Amino acid sequence: MKKIKLIDNWKLRHESHYQGKKNIELDVKIPTTVFEALINNEIIEDPFYGENENQISWVYESNWAYETNFILSDEILNYEFILIKFYGLDTLTEIYLNDQKIGETKNAFRSYELDIKPYIKKEKNRLKILFLNPIDHVNKQIKLHQYWRWQKLLALKLYNFAIPGMEYLRKPMYAWGWDWGPKLPDIGIWKPVEIIAFNSLKIDSIHVLQDFFYNIDPLKASYTKEFQDLQVDKVDIQVNVELDIIDKIKGNHEIYLLLKTPDGKEIVKKNKISEKLVTLTFSVNKPKLWWINELGTPHLHELEVLLKKEDEIIDARMLKIGIRDIKLIRIPDKWGETFYFMLNGVPVFIKGANWIPIDSFIPRGKKSGLYIQNITAARDANMNCLRVWGGGIYEDDEFYDICDELGILVWQDFPFACSIYPFFDEKFLEDVEEEIIENIKRLRNRASLLLWCGNNECEWLLALNLLFFHFRIKSRKKWEKVNINFFERILPKIVNEYDSQHAYWPSSPSNGGRLSNNGGGFIKSNDKKTGDTHYWSVWHLGKPFSAYRKFNTRFISEYGLQSFPSLKTISTFCPEEQYYFHSHIIKNHQKDRSSNKKIMSYMKKRFLIPDQFEKQVILSQIMQAEAIEYGVEHWRRSRNDFRCMGSLYWQLNDCWPVISWSSLDYNGRWKALHYLARKFYSPFFASVIESKNSVIMCITNDLKQPQTAIFKWIIQDVDGKIFFDGEETVTVPPCTSLEIKSINVKKINKSRVKFRKKIVFFYLYDEDRNLLQRGFRLFERPKFFPLKDPRLEYHVKKINDENYELTILAKEIALFVYIESDRFEFNASDNYFSLNKGEKCQINLKPEDEQVRKEFAFSIRVNSLFDLLKQ
Known part of the structure; x- marks a missing residue:
């Protein structure tokens, strides 16, 4: 060949x-x-x-x-x-x-x-x-x-x-x-x-099937020593090689298989060719498993499949496969039905975002390195999953290569979104079936593949149309028949035939569809009791983000708030004279109708609004970040008994420079949300539930081992007067969220001071008192908290050719401390964080351009929320 x-x-x-x-x-x-x-x-x-x-x-x-x-x-x-x-x-x-x-x-x-x-x-x-x-x-x-x-x-x-x-x-x-x-x-x-030139036959596709044998049934293992001892004893692997045979096979042909394990071992198998499908089987004892990045190493095995005639290689395929067991678990419970994924027997809380195409012009985006840039940024923000959204594409092989290597799962929508398709057209349907089969074959062996999902919001949209557009019953029945037939009969049948090892889900959001829910599928497609949900009452309907805590769902696969990209990115599409919220050019880069007004409305509810556009831009990012953080904390605290087991916010990236829901702008610059995601998606993290009557301290552990840590908290006023503080050393079991301390606010508020003017600072340390996380929570919106000038002091010290250390001291409370440089791009180990009065921290900075490092230290500026709000 x-x-x-x-x-x-x-x-x-x-x-x-x-x-x-x-x-x-x-x-x-x-x-x-x-x-x-x-x-x-x-x-x-x-x-x-x-x-x-x-x-x-x-x-x-x-x-x-x-x-x-x-x-x-x-x-x-x-x-x-x-x-x-x-x-x-x-x-x-x-x-x-x-x-x-x-x-x-x-x-x-x-x-x-x-x-x-x-x-x-x-x-x-x-x-x-x-x-x-x-x-x-x-x-x-x-x-x-x-x-x-x-x-x-x-x-x-x-x-x-x-x-x-x-x-x-x-x-x-x-x-x-x-x-x-x-x-x-x-x-x-x-x-x-x-x-492609060849004689008689070539390799059409390869399908790797895996059958796992555990020492303990994962569904029966408890979160004790038994769970920690869970392991895969053996995996049986079957490799099906499908051949494209154009003519009669002439001569002796065979399939030769070589599997190279991560630790250097080799397994060799071969089989003579007598028909179109050739099967080879073998077992791997105590295999090196593929894990998501937070649970272990994403081990990949090299699989080489050769088509030989005598001693001549006439076709060859090289694959990198992960030995891993992924299951969607749906079991009736007291809230409805579970919806979570097990990876190698471990129940995983899915943490990530929705992925859209990297560019309006995809080849250009690929050449610009946007795949490695954006997926690495997702990994660096502690994400373990990306949802390939149905309005985009089956992604490029490079996308899946990177996800395989970095230990990031992929929820794969088929490319249907927010529409009703002409499946009544036989030629259209036949073409779609060919498309689906080809792409299932291309992607089914990917270590990162989590789930096949039929579409984005087609089921939900149909339900909304029925409710709001009052179709006649006759029209309604026709629409339902077309959609049920494709997404609940044809598509799952194809998936099961060509990839029986991955679950199929009919739509997002969905409760499993009409056929699996005794006729209730379409009307309840966004049901909180079962399946996945999209929640847009916050943002589209204007609800405050405090509503997230009242939305108890099994798996939330879309939600979000908008913000502006960085001013550097805005400068790539907008001249300075158009730097205001409602300028023609700014409005053209806001595609969600009147959403710039909505951003301003959300900001006004929480902050005093500065006059300067550049400050409004940063404030929009802070507003977005604290909103998503608020929701994620709630859903992650709800993981016990699988109450909620997934959060995928909308959206990770942009396809052009735009005002949107993304946490990475088109140029790859991290918004405040992405920096906060690194914290709230950390597999081991602390959070606080504040209310009028109580303060509850929590720690969530998504790891497969128990974690021992020190949790410290301080409740104080803006002057540093402490009303309550404490410290606890706790051990949190695997895959568990734990309530550490509950404080009755009324009990500590005997002097009847205005508790709404207080702040909670909290810190999470490991056993050696290394700081893992710092955070804060206000009892009221920030605009009512009487901030003082924090009088931030900072200096930058060069550590080596690639790294600088930024030391920051706050003389007063500093909220949302942010680091920026007008001239240079850099990566920061932390950003948009808080410091208590008299607190000092060190941040690692890494400039991207090696040629400017001599000038880099002098370009750094450090400000906080106080600086944004002063006119």
């Missing part, structure tokens, strides 16, 4: 001559997209700057052509079969080879293999891919399907940020516009193109 990637010597040409856009012809390398090429060649201005997005719709309303010439060697031409494989074309194409049409495509989520042997010439071959604009296609579909036309009206009414008709084309939905993303549906060759 021979493979040749067609990377260089491509031409991109504009095929629609209107609006003065003529004779555009560019040299490009593959993969690239039309927008990326036009930006790189300065044909269009940066779509992300200002309001440029609104001036370039001609790009996606045009037809475009990619062309290249290639010559194949005699060696390639002598193979029996020659295919060309397109790993990703976005989206509608006609493909020509030597002026003969050889195929067409209509799905960006799947690959296409075409037989080119009959069309190949010995001399130069000309390949042309004509991309048809997607807008004409979806408009024709809207007109064609009269019954479904209401969706266009719904899109215009509810989703004025999106181009209508997105559900009719298998193209990433976010690209059509979302409440955090621009209307920039890209076009082009977004994945590699490859010529």
Whole structure:
């Protein structure tokens, strides 16, 4: 077998001559997209700057052509079969080879293999891919399907940020516009193109199945010594190799398998080929398991599968697999039904965020290193899971490679979101099934894969439509039939056939669907008693974030508040004269209608608002961070008896510079939320429940071993007068949240002082009194707490070429101490933290640019909430 990637010597040409856009012809390398090429060649201005997005719709309303010439060697031409494989074309194409049409495509989520042997010439071959604009296609579909036309009206009414008709084309939905993303549906060759030459047969796919044997039944193990002794004695592994056999097998062929363990051992198996499916089995005793980052090492085993003819290797696949056991546990209990995951027998509290595509132009984002940057940042914030949201894509292999290596689980939505799809169309349905099968085969062996989820909010949206748009019963039944058939019959059947080792969940949110809930699925799709929930009463309905504590759910997979990106990021799309909340450019980079007003409203409820825009930006991030922290603390304290076992906030990242719910902005800069996530997602952490009548101190332990720690607290006023303090040494069992101390506020408030003006500082230390965490909790909103100027003193000391130590001393209480530099980017070991009166701390700083380290120390500034609020 021979493979040749067609990377260089491509031409991109504009095929629609209107609006003065003529004779555009560019040299490009593959993969690239039309927008990326036009930006790189300065044909269009940066779509992300200002309001440029609104001036370039001609790009996606045009037809475009990619062309290249290639010559194949005699060696390639002598193979029996020659295919060309397109790993990703976005989206509608006609493909020509030597002026003969050889195929067409209509799905960006799947690959296409075409037989080119009959069309190949010995001399130069000309390949042309004509991309048809997607807008004409979806408009024709809207007109064609009269019954479904209401969706266009719904899109215009509810989703004025999106181009209508997105559900009719298998193209990433976010690209059509979302409440955090621009209307920039890209076009082009977004994945590699490859010529494959072979004789008779090749490897089609590999499926690794694992069967685990424990020394103790994990579901019966208690959180005592028995639980700590839980281990996997043996795993039986079955490797199914599926072959693509084009013709009769000629000669002796065999499958050769080599497994290399992390500790250097090797297991070799081989089997002769007599039919399409070849199975090899073996066992591993006391295996090195793959763990999420907080529970252990994410060990990966190298699996090499060779297809041999005699002694010649004619095809080969290399995989990295994790030996791990993942189960979704759903058991009836006093609250309804559990919804949690066990990894290698350990019940895991899922901690993470929702993941959207890295860029509006994905190849550009990949080349910019956004995958490693953003996923590493998630790991550094103590996340153990990312949910690949259904309005995006099946992610690039690089995404899963990094998650496998860093020990991060992946909740995988199929790419359906917030729409009702034309599954009544047999050709559309057939194409979707091919797409799903291909991607299940591609991803099913991933160590990081946690769950297959049918869609994002399609089930819930249908329920809401039934409630608010008052469909006639006849229409309602038709809609229900289409959705139930696909998401509850067709899709789970495909998943079970091609990947029986991972659970399928019909939608997010969902309580399991209509078929598994005796007819109650759609109406109760966001039920707190079972399944996963999305909670948007905070933010969309304007409730205060204190409402999070009243929302007791089994697993919360979406919730959030918006904030502005950093001023450095804002400067990349907005001139200084537009630096105010409601400027035209700022509003264009806020896709959720009037949400800038909503940000200001939430801020006003908690803070006095400064006049300066740059201070308002930071304050918005603090507001967002304290809100999500408040919710996460509550849900993590609720993990006992599996009451709540997951938190995935919306959202981790951005696809362009925008005001959104993210904790990382488009440029990878950490917002206040991401710094706080590092604390509230720590596997061992402390929290405080404050109320009018009591203060309750808690510690949560998500680890599989008991943890002994020292918990210290102080209740005081702004002047440092202490009303109550204490210290406890406690041992917290594994996978448990423990109430350490409950203090009756009335009992310590005998002098009738205004307790609302007090503050709780708390500290968590390990047994050697090394500080693990510091935190605070107010009894009232910050704007009512009489802050004094903390008179922060700080200095920066160089430790080595890569690290600096920042020492900070607070003369008075300092809340939300934040470190910044106008000139340089840096990583901080902590940020947006609190210091008590007279308290000192050391923060490690690591500048990103090696060339500026001599000047770095002088650029650092340290401020706090007090500095934000003073005019």
